[in-house]
Amino acid sequence: MSAFVLAVAGAALLLGFFYIVKNRWSRSKLPPSPSSLPLVGHLHLIGRLPHRSLHQLHLRYGGDGGLLLLQLGRRRTLVVSTAAAAADLFRNHDLAFSSRPHNALAHKQTYGSRYISFTPYGDHWRRAKKVAVVHLLSQRRVDAFAPVRQAEAAALVARTRRAAEAGEAVQLKELLYGYTNSVVTRAAAGTAGTTAERLRQLLAHTATLVAGFQADDLLPDAAARVFRCATGLEKKIDDMNEAWDKFLSEIMAEHKEKTRQGLGQGGDFLDVLLQLREEGGLEGLELTDDDGIKAIAKDLIAAATDTTAVTLEWAMAELIRNPRVMAKLQDEIARVAGIGNGNAEHLITVAIGDAELNRMGYLRAVVKEVFRLHPTAPLLLPRESMAAAGVQGGRYEIPAKTVLLVNVWAIGRDPAAWDAPEEFRPERFLQVAGGEAKAVDLRGTDYQLLPFGAGRRICPGISFALAALELALASLLRHFDWELPSGMRPADLDMVEAPGLSTPPRVPLVLVPKLRPLA
Numbered sequence: 001m002s003a004f005v006l007a008v009a010g011a012a013l014l015l016g017f018f019y020i021v022k023n024r025w026s027r028s029k030l031p032p033s034p035s036s037l038p039l040v041g042h043l044h045l046i047g048r049l050p051h052r053s054l055h056q057l058h059l060r061y062g063g064d065g066g067l068l069l070l071q072l073g074r075r076r077t078l079v080v081s082t083a084a085a086a087a088d089l090f091r092n093h094d095l096a097f098s099s100r101p102h103n104a105l106a107h108k109q110t111y112g113s114r115y116i117s118f119t120p121y122g123d124h125w126r127r128a129k130k131v132a133v134v135h136l137l138s139q140r141r142v143d144a145f146a147p148v149r150q151a152e153a154a155a156l157v158a159r160t161r162r163a164a165e166a167g168e169a170v171q172l173k174e175l176l177y178g179y180t181n182s183v184v185t186r187a188a189a190g191t192a193g194t195t196a197e198r199l200r201q202l203l204a205h206t207a208t209l210v211a212g213f214q215a216d217d218l219l220p221d222a223a224a225r226v227f228r229c230a231t232g233l234e235k236k237i238d239d240m241n242e243a244w245d246k247f248l249s250e251i252m253a254e255h256k257e258k259t260r261q262g263l264g265q266g267g268d269f270l271d272v273l274l275q276l277r278e279e280g281g282l283e284g285l286e287l288t289d290d291d292g293i294k295a296i297a298k299d300l301i302a303a304a305t306d307t308t309a310v311t312l313e314w315a316m317a318e319l320i321r322n323p324r325v326m327a328k329l330q331d332e333i334a335r336v337a338g339i340g341n342g343n344a345e346h347l348i349t350v351a352i353g354d355a356e357l358n359r360m361g362y363l364r365a366v367v368k369e370v371f372r373l374h375p376t377a378p379l380l381l382p383r384e385s386m387a388a389a390g391v392q393g394g395r396y397e398i399p400a401k402t403v404l405l406v407n408v409w410a411i412g413r414d415p416a417a418w419d420a421p422e423e424f425r426p427e428r429f430l431q432v433a434g435g436e437a438k439a440v441d442l443r444g445t446d447y448q449l450l451p452f453g454a455g456r457r458i459c460p461g462i463s464f465a466l467a468a469l470e471l472a473l474a475s476l477l478r479h480f481d482w483e484l485p486s487g488m489r490p491a492d493l494d495m496v497e498a499p500g501l502s503t504p505p506r507v508p509l510v511l512v513p514k515l516r517p518l519a
């Protein structure tokens with residue numbers, strides 16, 4: 001055998017050896033993962049409530065790092081289930097994980113990914129988000145919507161009063177959805193009424209079409225499309241998009257007409273976007289046609305409505321299960337704002353303003369406790385890594401193009417982060433006088449409480465949502481006492497979520513309002 005052949009064989013052996021070692025080494029640097037099946041990977045381990053299934057998988061296979069690597073259909077997925085693992089990711093690797101996975105379905109529904117929420121990381125997303133943060137959802141803008149919130153809270157109380165006077169039970173979901181839908185529609189488009197009703201129908205249909213894992217998660221794009229066409233889903237989505245577009249085009253046309261007639265511009269989202277476009281103040285965002293404006297408006301409307309209503313429904317469920325907390329909260333509200341009797345005149349003369357809400361520390365603690373146990377988006381929105389990342393100080397190597405799911409539902413129950421995590425105890429958020437502990441916040445800086453996410457992709461609507469939420473809750477408890485329908489005990493309440501994009505109680509909450517006796 002010639003020296004040349006020997007040298008080539010030696011080099012090949014050496015390369016093979018390095019390949020095997022490198023492969024073993026990089027696999028050993030991946031987070032724990034249970035055994036999987038061909039094609040579906042670990043999808044068969046995920047039930048109707050993915051956050052609960054993933055929590056169980058974390059408890060069984062997760063180890064001490066708080067990370068699991070799963071193959072969910074065609075997507076390699078990193079699942080984060082502890083506060084410590086979330087802290088490492090958001091503090092040290094936020095940029096790497098700041099994109100969104102491509103989803104043909106979302107792409108179709110978002111005017112070609114021109115939303116904020118589902119848009120991959122890049123210039124378009126950065127500019128669109130800046131427009132939302134600076135021009136639409138800033139604290140100044142949220143403050144300016146105070147009269148809208150006040151009027152809609154008064155309408156909410158009036159509706160509840162009618163039920164209380166008739167001795168009827170109310171379905172909280174209906175009541176609360178009506179409130180948030182009107183607040184959001186008025187903020188986005190300036191009117192509620194029939195606009196809000198049309199919006200309600202569109203949102204309801206959209207939610208049922210996109211809930212849960214999709215064919216797109218399992219199959220390549222072309223095959224997923226064939227599946228959608230064969231099952232009629234493609235047509236349903238096209239019809240839905242058309243209905244949305246018609247709706248948005250009509251309200252855009254109304255806004256333009258109003259401006260043309262010199263009727264002045266209101267401060268709603270569409271007005272602001274149209275005005276910014278005219279003045280060239282869109283942060284370099286090219287919204288040359290109406291689609292861009294419609295895309296942003298649609299995104300904000302869809303992101304704002306369900307999330308806030310669902311949180312309110314969970315808040316009422318927890319309060320009725322915890323009469324001590326309910327009584328303490330009602331005391332605080334009465335001390336700061338007085339007791340109401342649902343009377344319209346009373347509502348207007350002594351409305352609860354932002355100044356009063358700022359003095360309700362216990363209310364804020366209750367809201368945080370509700371978010372801890374019932375985050376509306378229990379897995380946040382999926383992210384995708386743009387580059388390989390050595391997380392937890394290099395302990396694990398996460399390849400590029402890995403989807404990230406942060407299980408904030410599990411993090412809210414992480415025993416390393418919370419005492420008695422299953423207990424509903426808002427006091428955990430109150431700073432003890434003279435104590436050193438810093439109160440935990442929910443705006444993305446304390447990684448054990450992340451209902452709005454954190455880092456670059458954090459929800460830009462936090463202030464908007466909290467203002468609407470706190471006012472509704474304070475109003476409902478100021479004017480009414482609440483009881484379960486006769487024969488039901490607090491322990492009978494079903495506290496499990498319904499599947500879907502947002503996760504309300506699977507059994508809609510029904511309560512009986514009673515007018516509070518005026519002191």
Ligand code: HEM
Binds near residue numbers: 304
């Ligand atoms: C209780 C109410 C709300 C909850 C729980 C909530 C929660 C969330 C969550 C978990 C995310 C994903 C964060 C991430 O990927 O890390 C998100 C994103 C977003 N939210 Fe909210 N949200 C609420 C209300 C609102 C409101 C009122 C608006 C606007 C009016 C809004 C607009 C958005 C937008 C545009 C995004 C996408 C951000 C991005 O991808 O950069 N949300 N929200």
